Amino acid sequence: MSRSPSPRPGGWSSPGLNTPYDTGGRTSPYPNGGSQNVTWASAQARSAEVKGYSGFQPRNQGFFSKHFRRISTSLPFSAEKEKTDRGRYQSNRVVQILNRVWRTILRRQRSFGLLLVIILSIVIFYVTPLHRAYRRSSFLGGGNKFVVILAANQGGGVMEWKGPREWAIERDSVKNKKKYTRKWGYELEIVDMSTKKRYAHEWRESWEKVDTIRNAMRKYPHAEWFWWLDTNTFIMEPTYSLQSHIFNHLKDITYRDINHYNPLNISHPPADEYLDPETRSAVGDGKSNSINLIIPQDCGGFNLGSFFVRRSVWTDRLLDIWWDPVGYEQKHMEWEHKEQDALEYMYTNQPWIRSHVAFINQRKVNSFPPGACGDGKDANIHYQEKDRDFLVNMAGCEWGRDCWAEMYNYRQLSNRLNRNPWEKFKDGISDTIKRRKESKKKDEKNKDKKGKQ
Amino acid sequence: MHFAMPPRKTSRPPPYAARQSRGFGIPPALRNILRDRSRGLVVLILGFFTLFWLLGGMSGGERSAVKNTIVGSGAPVVIVTTIDPTADLRWVERIKKNREDYAKKHGYATFFPSTADYPLKKSPPSWAKVPALRHAMTLNPTSQFFWYLDSTALIANPSISLQSHILDKSRLEKLMIVNEPVVPPDSVIKTFGNLKGDRIDVIVSQDKEGLCVNSLFVKQGEWAKYFLDAWFDPIYRSYNFQKAEAHALEHIVQWHGTILAKLALVPQDLFNSYVTGPASPKNGQYKDGDLIASFPGCDKEKRDCAEEMEPTLAKLEGKDKD
Numbered sequence: 001m002s003r004s005p006s007p008r009p010g011g012w013s014s015p016g017l018n019t020p021y022d023t024g025g026r027t028s029p030y031p032n033g034g035s036q037n038v039t040w041a042s043a044q045a046r047s048a049e050v051k052g053y054s055g056f057q058p059r060n061q062g063f064f065s066k067h068f069r070r071i072s073t074s075l076p077f078s079a080e081k082e083k084t085d086r087g088r089y090q091s092n093r094v095v096q097i098l099n100r101v102w103r104t105i106l107r108r109q110r111s112f113g114l115l116l117v118i119i120l121s122i123v124i125f126y127v128t129p130l131h132r133a134y135r136r137s138s139f140l141g142g143g144n145k146f147v148v149i150l151a152a153n154q155g156g157g158v159m160e161w162k163g164p165r166e167w168a169i170e171r172d173s174v175k176n177k178k179k180y181t182r183k184w185g186y187e188l189e190i191v192d193m194s195t196k197k198r199y200a201h202e203w204r205e206s207w208e209k210v211d212t213i214r215n216a217m218r219k220y221p222h223a224e225w226f227w228w229l230d231t232n233t234f235i236m237e238p239t240y241s242l243q244s245h246i247f248n249h250l251k252d253i254t255y256r257d258i259n260h261y262n263p264l265n266i267s268h269p270p271a272d273e274y275l276d277p278e279t280r281s282a283v284g285d286g287k288s289n290s291i292n293l294i295i296p297q298d299c300g301g302f303n304l305g306s307f308f309v310r311r312s313v314w315t316d317r318l319l320d321i322w323w324d325p326v327g328y329e330q331k332h333m334e335w336e337h338k339e340q341d342a343l344e345y346m347y348t349n350q351p352w353i354r355s356h357v358a359f360i361n362q363r364k365v366n367s368f369p370p371g372a373c374g375d376g377k378d379a380n381i382h383y384q385e386k387d388r389d390f391l392v393n394m395a396g397c398e399w400g401r402d403c404w405a406e407m408y409n410y411r412q413l414s415n416r417l418n419r420n421p422w423e424k425f426k427d428g429i430s431d432t433i434k435r436r437k438e439s440k441k442k443d444e445k446n447k448d449k450k451g452k453q
Numbered sequence: 454m455h456f457a458m459p460p461r462k463t464s465r466p467p468p469y470a471a472r473q474s475r476g477f478g479i480p481p482a483l484r485n486i487l488r489d490r491s492r493g494l495v496v497l498i499l500g501f502f503t504l505f506w507l508l509g510g511m512s513g514g515e516r517s518a519v520k521n522t523i524v525g526s527g528a529p530v531v532i533v534t535t536i537d538p539t540a541d542l543r544w545v546e547r548i549k550k551n552r553e554d555y556a557k558k559h560g561y562a563t564f565f566p567s568t569a570d571y572p573l574k575k576s577p578p579s580w581a582k583v584p585a586l587r588h589a590m591t592l593n594p595t596s597q598f599f600w601y602l603d604s605t606a607l608i609a610n611p612s613i614s615l616q617s618h619i620l621d622k623s624r625l626e627k628l629m630i631v632n633e634p635v636v637p638p639d640s641v642i643k644t645f646g647n648l649k650g651d652r653i654d655v656i657v658s659q660d661k662e663g664l665c666v667n668s669l670f671v672k673q674g675e676w677a678k679y680f681l682d683a684w685f686d687p688i689y690r691s692y693n694f695q696k697a698e699a700h701a702l703e704h705i706v707q708w709h710g711t712i713l714a715k716l717a718l719v720p721q722d723l724f725n726s727y728v729t730g731p732a733s734p735k736n737g738q739y740k741d742g743d744l745i746a747s748f749p750g751c752d753k754e755k756r757d758c759a760e761e762m763e764p765t766l767a768k769l770e771g772k773d774k775d
Contacts, residue, residue, distance in 0.1 A: 251515065274571060274588035278519045279678065287515045317679045320711040326704060327688050349687050352678040 135241075136185030138222070143185025145224040146242050149216050150177050151193045151209075152231055165404040172407050173231050180238045187223060189216045209304070209339045210322050217311055230305040232394040232403055233366075236383075236414045240390050246294075246308075246364065254294055254358035256283035261359070261380070264301040264344060270351045284355030291358040293318070295343075296366040298381055298395070299373035302347075304340045305393045306366040314356050321346070366393045369410070371401050383410075388417065524673050527595030528562035530615050534602050535581045537752065538567045544759035547766055548604055555611045562596060564589045576690035577697045582666065583685040590673050599677075603667035605758055606725070606747035607765055613744045619723055620670070622650035628719045629653075635706050635713070636663045637733075642707040644718045654715040655680060657702075658724065660749075661731040664706065666699045667749055668725040676715055683709070729761070 105112050125131050135141030152170055153162075162170075174190060181188040191212045209228070216226055225247070246253055255261075258268045259282070269282040278285055292315050294308040309315055322342060335341035347353050362368070367383035370376025372395045376383075383389050392410050397403040419427065532552050536545055549565055556563045566588060568581035582601050589599050598620055602608075619625060629648065634640040637659060654677060656670040671677050683705055684698070694700035706713050721732065726739035730749040739746050746765050751758040 272572060272584070274584045274591060276587070276591040276594070276678070281519055285517045285519055287517055289515075314675065314679075317676075317711045320709045321679075321683050321705075324688075324705075324708060326692055327686075330688055330692065346686075350682040350685075352675075352682040 132182060132185050141185055142243060144187065144222055147187040147189055147216055147220050147223040147226045148177055148181050148229060149189045149191060149212060149226055150174065150229050152190050153192050169403050169407050170231055172411060173233065176235050177229065180235045183238055184241050186242070187220050189219065207323050207338055210319050213309060214319055224311055226309050228304065228307050228309070230393060232397055232407070233306060234392050234407060234410045234414065235390065236392055236410065237388055237390050237418070239418065245390060250291060251288040253364065254291065254360045256286070256358050258359060261297055263297060263299055266348050268354070270354065275351055278355055279351045281355070290356055292356040294358050294360050296360050296362040296364070298362055298368060299378070302340055302344050303362070303366055303395070304343070305395050306391060318353065363389050365391055367391060369394055369406055372396050385413065522594040524595060525597050527593055528560060529596065530561040530598045530600055531589050531593050531596045532556055532561055532563045532600050532602055533585055533589045534565050534604050535568050535585045536565050536604060537578065538569050541759055551608055551769070552602065555608045558611055559614050562593060564592065580690055580698050583681050583698060586671055587681045590677060597673055599671045599673065601669050605749055605751045606668060606745050607762060607769065608744065609746040609765065609769065610742055610744050618744065619656065619719065625650040625653060625717060628723065630718045630720065633718055636703050637661065640707065642713065644716065645714055648717065652715070653717040656717045656719055658719055658721040660721055660727065660733050660737050663699065664703050665721070665725050666702055667747060668745060680712060728765070
């Protein structure tokens, strides 16, 4: 008998790890007399050695290839069968039912696989951050076509010092937008709007909107739409995507003809005979792809607290002409809202602008809280909880209103409106308990009162 | 029972596999799918929807509210001259004829609006050229170039064609003066260096004092609307620019890159030679054979255009009769 130390199908066991093989103090895996240690594999290997077929290994000899089927069919229940009679008797019915379910699942392997794929893809696409990736991608979600420009630090800087409240407002506002843009795969550009005297022309102070939008366009060369947001805004419904809320039905949601709602009383369309038909048309060319600027109007005219601008040559021109030294020199005392007033002026006086501007209902993107534009009764302007408005702009809250309180209240409201079912369920239970406690207390009080009487 | 050998094939195989069904054949892969009736139904419905979707995507364009026109199918150039309604009628007729003859020769169009046609309010009548250009574009939506030629200028050499003289892409690229101060002698804003001839939308010249507005080309398009409307802004019109629209033009060209980037500066004698006035010292003076003989400012104050132009006009008209 040769004892060549060649590896067997069972393989060498390393010395010291597997004591039974080391009984004879040898390193050979096959001790002569150790019959108590004979396993099936070693016996087979031994006979193979005798036959001289050591290289040959029939199929289905491995443990897994032999038993895989049986394991897979009976895995959860094989343990159950080993149980004592008593246990088996008690769980028999349940086991039978479970077994039957398992069998039917196996029998319908195909539909089961489909179900598995669905569940797996839900996990992959919604639970993991992958959904951000596909919502961003240009061919699936298109999220990278949108950039949110958030103006932070407005009015701060050399002119004013920020207090803890201002910091808190800013933190809340930024957090809100970060969460929203992450959810939908948009870009978020937070810009510092603090008043710095950094222009060569000192008089250009605080007209940075144009430069900021231009910088953002340069920074995100693949983005199409840029959404400007002031600090004092809060996205109430983060479940609305910009695509489904606005851009998928741009033509229906916006209005080109300003006569639809015209607080500034701008005469539209331009009547001068020398203008071309497109400029003289009330709706431009009427196509949604010619819209390059979307502005909401509040009670006093255009509102640039929340507006959209699209990358286009037209926009380049608008951003270029928006600030002009002659206009600034003549009008900067009169134009206290800066870019906003300048835009109103240009819209009124330069007909080329009109055919590419569309307006959007204020409450679609820029609802006001009570206190701005009246005390909350205007159904065109003020936030309505029952309609689940998209965004609140606490415009003008720094002039005599409490910005922080407003921001806090709207944040709480937004959280409450957007609870998930589980949270709603929990809150419902705690509410009912509270109510019961209160009613009990009342009862007790009533009793006390009665007793005293 | 078993056979030792597989059965023999026929020794005369058919040249091609026999077709199983008549009519148009269904590819085997599809036939396999269609084997089952319910499956076939599903495939049919899906296919229908896909077709619907594809067709919908193709014809998904929205209808335009205004009629589309093709720029370039009309007269290649429209000559625009604004006429002062108080001017001498005989002289006006001769000016008009000067342009009409030239236009007829080369297949161009002409347009002679009155300065009183446009809502200038209190601003000087010379501003009328801006809305006049826009008006000409409205009336000739198929033309490409619009040449504003002031009534103080005469076309002195009608044999020159504008395309080969200035407007052709390669010709224009050769003519463009690059890196030249927009306002002489030392404006910090200089004309761009790397412009393509077919991307130019406005062609101007420069005399001794600055950009000339008595002869300029504007190309039809969205940019032209922007340029003309921005130029015509009431703020500029009411602002006390010393030379009205000429200074307003210099202002917007220097402050707004989207305008400068579309502007070509060409030598003055190409289409704006001065007979009298502050000609560019390099190439502004009128000489025989130049396209234009201009008498800038002859309509101002005590001067009389008709009188100043008389010798040149008479010579031109005499030539035509020959």
